[in-house]
Amino acid sequence: MIGQLLANGIILGATIALGAIGLTMTYNILDFANFAQGELLTFGAYFALIAVSAFAGVHSTFGALSFGWPMVVALLLAAALTSLLAILVDWLVFRPLRRSSIQVALVIASFGASLLLRHLVVLIWGPQPAYYTTNIQISTQILPGVRVTPDQIFLVALTALLVVGLHFFLSRTKLGKAMRATADDPQLAQVTGIDVARVVRWTWIVGGSLAAVAGVLYGMTVQILPEMGFNLILPLFAAAILGGVGSVYGAVLGGLVIGIAENLSVLFLTPTYKPAIAFLLMIAVLLVRPTGILGKPKL
Amino acid sequence: MLEVRHLVKHFGGLYAVDDVSFTVKTGTITGLIGPNGAGKTTLFHTIAGGYRPDRGEVFLGPKRISGLPPHRIFQLGLVRTFQIPKPFREMTVLENLMVAAPGQLGERFWSAWVAGRRVRRQEREIRERAVQVMEFLNLGRVAQELAKNLSGGQQKLVEIGRALMSDPQCILLDEPGAGVNPSLLVEIVDRIAELNSRGITFLLIEHNMDVVMNLCDPVLVMAQGRLLLEGPPDLVRSDSRVLDAYLGGTPA
Amino acid sequence: MSGVLSYLVFFLTTAAIYSIASLGLNLQWGRTGLFNIGVSGFFAVGAYAYAILTISPLTGQPGLGWPVLAGLLGAMVAAGLFALLVGIPTLRLRDDYLAIATIGIAITVQLIATNEPELTGGTNGLFAIPQPVAGWLHGSGGVAFLILVLICVALVYLALERMIHSPWGRVLVAIREDETAASSLGKSAFSFRLQSLVIGSMAMGLSGALYAAFIKFISPQDFLPIFTFQVWAMLILGGSGSSAGALLGSLVVWAIWTLSGGLIQAALPAKLQVDSGAIQIILIGLLLMLVILFRPSGLLGRKRPAVHRSTVPSKEQA
Known part of the structure; x- marks a missing residue:
């Protein structure tokens, strides 16, 4: 029982981690809490749905997985379109407000943008839940008492791959280093000749793409729903705070902790309270160690 | 008056304040000089409670104040000003001063109902006191001006004014002369001397050597987080180690 | 009563109920700089507390059957307690943490409302919520209740104004302007912020209670985040920092x-009407952006000093 809950927790945690990375990056580089991050997940899931439906006639599956080439195309398309959407929202809403003297205008705006995007999803795709496939997958036993579906294994592996890739991107490439420098000190970055506009754009591309993948994975293993992103916003923030705001690895760790804690909570509570568990954990962390597990205190 | 014992404040591996000990004697104007990055402002911030010291102790008179939050330290009679002035920008000069008065009954949200008359009487007293302080600092003309509209020098005066509202025993001044035009600087120096003669002890950071030489005795010299030496201004001025510290503190 | 008139009564009652929440937000954000984006949560706590306290147990619902006045007070206390719960862990930290925690409480309250039918009626909600002054003025179609709500608005307005313009309110502004300087002048920023958060949330709780009494039926669907957005829009448009601005903004x-x-509804085909919310949000959102960019102080912004003119000395010393 516990083993199964742990496995479920890691699967959910991987999804949360991907979404939280984008959140923690925008928080760090653009310096505001983006409440519309959850909607990027939602749009990612729906963009992929477009591609999947377009390929509805193609029968391709990889081994035991429930999907084949169409899903790969869908993932790439979702990442690209979600990045575009993020850049568009930034351009229409956040960029003009960065000049404002009201320091939290951005946060209010992101809250409004999140509402708006959620309503747009309902307007375009309707309020009913959707699925990528109606096939039912057989889960296999990987450890005594732990059953997972091949899709779920794929999900965890893909997340791990993306995190490793992101690590190399941030530590080895010039652009990645510029992003880290901007996060540390935006003014200094500008003075030293870093193209801040480009960094901002790439922050949205990386954050948006990861959010899209997270959304697709969530849609694959749970369901696609207009409120899915909003329902995940609390776990996303909890993960980012738990790991230490600004820390990519912290977000991953935080995501796993939140995912596992939410699943273990069904031992004591009805499953509908899962988001509240994220909230309680977050409050506990803020009380004990507000800089998070991997965060360093700001001077 | 103020005693600092083996104070340490570090940020990761950077020891901004490294085992600093000194005493500010009652009734003095003690100067604190040193090159940029010597840790002077961090020292101030740590003494006043803005940072929690990693080691060491601070005493105000007989009372240990290290580890207390800033508002408690203020209530014990130690006030500070800031290197870059921090006026309450959207409040008038008068309000900036009035808000700083300690022990206000009206600061309990319920007293607007249960003690209206006493609050109003106290408000009158505080206002009179603020008007006196403004006159002393020559701020009377701008009493109704929003603090954000004042010049940098006037904002420094507002900070000193706020500090005076509480009848403090000891004031920490962080660069009262920085960014102040020369005529206003003369006035500020004059006011500090006047306040000192009325019994307030000062510890002040300053880069303007004229101010330090005129006003301060003794003078403490800090470099790279440590206290280099302490002595009367003439001695400090002629000490070669001080010159070295300044030269070494600037990039070649 | 004619349709137009009864619609006007309905409109004014709703706007007045909103304005109480907006007055509370003005204390929190406008005066203290507290970033509460869980307004709908405190509103919901007030509404449910009022409903649970006042509904008659004879209706077969969870209800205590208390008098309506006790229900209103209980709603304020309940919302205040939730504010304490959110404020204590977050008010020492950066502004955004309060924002995240308040939206957290809003979501959690909604989860509880949906999942505890024994307490809240679950998704079916609670009905037959008692309305004060219901039979007065010969069943005037809600005019009596409107008058009651307006009296509540006036009371909240006067109470908050009195506190805003007291030395207490002056400290709040000082903390909003510069927390470091305020604590170096002996003010415990945490304590004042907590007081402001709790008092503002109590106003939101009262607002929720009046809403429950007005509609007489509540369910989790009444307390969506869009409510928070509306209240913020009202405050920013009206003029953050000004209680009068909060009132005007609510109306506008x-x-x-x-x-x-x-x-x-009149212009669009029925298919698109399903979600008129999106268009309304775009409209209000655009308006908000324009206000933030070109008139950050709103219609009636912070032009007055923090303390009333009457406490300021005459210009004799000039």
Whole structure:
């Protein structure tokens, strides 16, 4: 029982981690809490749905997985379109407000943008839940008492791959280093000749793409729903705070902790309270160690 | 008056304040000089409670104040000003001063109902006191001006004014002369001397050597987080180690 | 009573109920700089507390059957307690943490409302919520209740104004302007912020209670985040920092919201009407952006000093 809950927790945690990375990056580089991050997940899931439906006639599956080439195309398309959407929202809403003297205008705006995007999803795709496939997958036993579906294994592996890739991107490439420098000190970055506009754009591309993948994975293993992103916003923030705001690895760790804690909570509570568990954990962390597990205190 | 014992404040591996000990004697104007990055402002911030010291102790008179939050330290009679002035920008000069008065009954949200008359009487007293302080600092003309509209020098005066509202025993001044035009600087120096003669002890950071030489005795010299030496201004001025510290503190 | 008139009564009652929440937000954000984006949560706590306290147990619902006045007070206390719960862990930290925690409490409250039918009626909600002064003025179609709500608005307005313009309110502004300087002058920023958060949330709780009494039926669907957005829009448009601005903003924003909703119904094909919310949000959102960019102080912004002119000395010393 516990083993199964742990496995479920890691699967959910991987999804949360991907979404939280984008959140923690925008928080760090653009310096505001983006409440519309959850909607990027939602749009990612729906963009992929477009591609999947377009390929509805193609029968391709990889081994035991429930999907084949169409899903790969869908993932790439979702990442690209979600990045575009993020850049568009930034351009229409956040960029003009960065000049404002009201320091939290951005946060209010992101809250409004999140509402708006959620309503747009309902307007375009309707309020009913959707699925990528109606096939039912057989889960296999990987450890005594732990059953997972091949899709779920794929999900965890893909997340791990993306995190490793992101690590190399941030530590080895010039652009990645510029992003880290901007996060540390935006003014200094500008003075030293870093193209801040480009960094901002790439922050949205990386954050948006990861959010899209997270959304697709969530849609694959749970369901696609207009409120899915909003329902995940609390776990996303909890993960980012738990790991230490600004820390990519912290977000991953935080995501796993939140995912596992939410699943273990069904031992004591009805499953509908899962988001509240994220909230309680977050409050506990803020009380004990507000800089998070991997965060360093700001001077 | 103020005693600092083996104070340490570090940020990761950077020891901004490294085992600093000194005493500010009652009734003095003690100067604190040193090159940029010597840790002077961090020292101030740590003494006043803005940072929690990693080691060491601070005493105000007989009372240990290290580890207390800033508002408690203020209530014990130690006030500070800031290197870059921090006026309450959207409040008038008068309000900036009035808000700083300690022990206000009206600061309990319920007293607007249960003690209206006493609050109003106290408000009158505080206002009179603020008007006196403004006159002393020559701020009377701008009493109704929003603090954000004042010049940098006037904002420094507002900070000193706020500090005076509480009848403090000891004031920490962080660069009262920085960014102040020369005529206003003369006035500020004059006011500090006047306040000192009325019994307030000062510890002040300053880069303007004229101010330090005129006003301060003794003078403490800090470099790279440590206290280099302490002595009367003439001695400090002629000490070669001080010159070295300044030269070494600037990039070649 | 004619349709137009009864609609006007309905409109004004709703706007007035909103304005109480907006007055509370003005204390929190406008005066203290507290970033509460869980307004709908405190509103919901007030509404449910009022409903649970006042509903008659004879209806077969969870209810204590207390008098309505006790229900209103209980709603304020309940909302205040939730504010304490959120404020204590977050008010020492950066502003955004309060924002995240308040939206967290809003979501959690909604989860509880949905999942505890024994307490809240679950998704079916609670009905037969008692309304004060219901039979007065010969069943005037809600005019009596409107008058009661307006009296509540006036009381909250006067109480908050009195506190805002007291030395207490002056400290709040000082903390909003510069927390470091305020604590170096002996003010415990945490304590004052907590007081402001709790008192503002109590106003939101009262607002929720009046809403429950007005509609007489509540369910989790009444307390969506869009409510928080509306209240913020009202405050920013009216003028953050000004209680009068909060009142005016409530009227204006609610009028725009209602009118645009009506226009959409009249103009758009039925298929698109399913979600007129998106268009209304775009409209209000655009308006908000324009206000933030070009008139950050709103219609009646912070032009007055923090303390009333009457406490300021005459210009004799000039």
